[in-house]
Structures are given as C-alpha cells and as structure tokens.
Amino acid sequence: MKIICASLLLLAGLSVSAAAAAQACPGKLIAMKVIRQGYPDGPKLGELQVYWDAASGKNCARTVHSSRTWDKPHWTSVSLRTCTRSNFNASTGSCAASSPLKVDQKVYRYQAGPVSLSGTDRCLSAQGGIDAVANRPGGVHAYVQSVSGHCD
Numbered sequence: 713m714k715i716i717c718a719s720l721l722l723l724a725g726l727s728v729s730a731a732a733a734a735q736a737c738p739g740k741l742i743a744m745k746v747i748r749q750g751y752p753d754g755p756k757l758g759e760l761q762v763y764w765d766a767a768s769g770k771n772c773a774r775t776v777h778s779s780r781t782w783d784k785p786h787w788t789s790v791s792l793r794t795c796t797r798s799n800f801n802a803s804t805g806s807c808a809a810s811s812p813l814k815v816d817q818k819v820y821r822y823q824a825g826p827v828s829l830s831g832t833d834r835c836l837s838a839q840g841g842i843d844a845v846a847n848r849p850g851g852v853h854a855y856v857q858s859v860s861g862h863c864d
Contacts, residue, residue: 713779737772739765745773745857748842754780757781760790760825760840760857764864769832771862774825775840787843787854789817792836797863800835805860807837835863 743762748754756778763772775790777783792814795807813828824840837860843852 717740730737734737735774735823735826736760736773737763737765737828738768739763739770739772742862743859745839745840745859747840747842747855747857749853749855755780757786757842757844757855758788758840760791760838762836762838762858762859762862764831764862765828767836769830770828771834771836771838772822772826773806773832773838773840773859774827775842776823777842779822781842781844784818785820787818788820788841789815790825790827790840791815791817792827792832792838794829794831794836796833797835798838799864800861802861805837805858811818831864833864834863 742764745760746756747758749757758777760775773792774792775788793807793811795811799808812829814829816827818826839858841854841856843854
C-alpha cells in the first residue's frame, strides 16, 4: 500500500510539472533562436520560439528554458510586437514603438509566455531572454535573442 501511495504521489508531481511546462503556442514553428550564456558557443540557457497559427491569424512567442535552466528559477522574458509593413524598420528589424506589444517577464522555472498577437498582414518583432545569475530584469547576466520580420 505504501508503494502504491508513493507511486501515485510521484505521478501527481510529474503531471504538475508537465502541465506547467506544456504551455505551448498553437500553429507552426516559424523561427527559433538559441539563448546562450555569454558567447556564441556558450552554454545553452533556453530558446526563443515564434509560431504562426493560420487558423487564428495570430503569431505567438515563448521563451523556454533548456535542460541547464529547467526547473530552476531564473528571470525569464518574452515580448512580441506586430506591426504593418509600413511601421516595420527592416534595417533595425523592429516595429514602431506605438505598435501593439505583449510582454511576459518574471522569475520562471520553465518558460515565459506564451504571448500572442494578430499577425495577419503584419510583421513581427520578438525578443526572449534569461538571466542566468541575478534573477532580475536587465541584469548584467541577462542573455537575449531576437527574431524579426516574417511579414505576411
């Protein structure tokens, strides 16, 4: 009986972890950037993932921890901005500051997001980051990746 109870408690704990990690974006993965610590071939901290869902006409983004940071509390952020082609600056890869913006940022153990915005006839600019040390916004140990363009 003790073995059965212990097994059930273990399974319940695993399903809670899986549920916490299962906040996926709908649609097709259109861009992914690895977030690394410090230098191009540094340790992988996570990924910025951007999706397009044709059924809803929305873009979605999330920053997902890697095995190195999984289940460890780190300041994690994701932002998504969409804009018309005329408000997209191709040279900087950014939308005008007045364009719609969704942000999710705080100390997370698995991921920030998902955040989504209308993407039909729009360009996008997304950014994801993980602070591997300080657990605060804008810290010197915050490592960030960006994805932009994908104008539909």
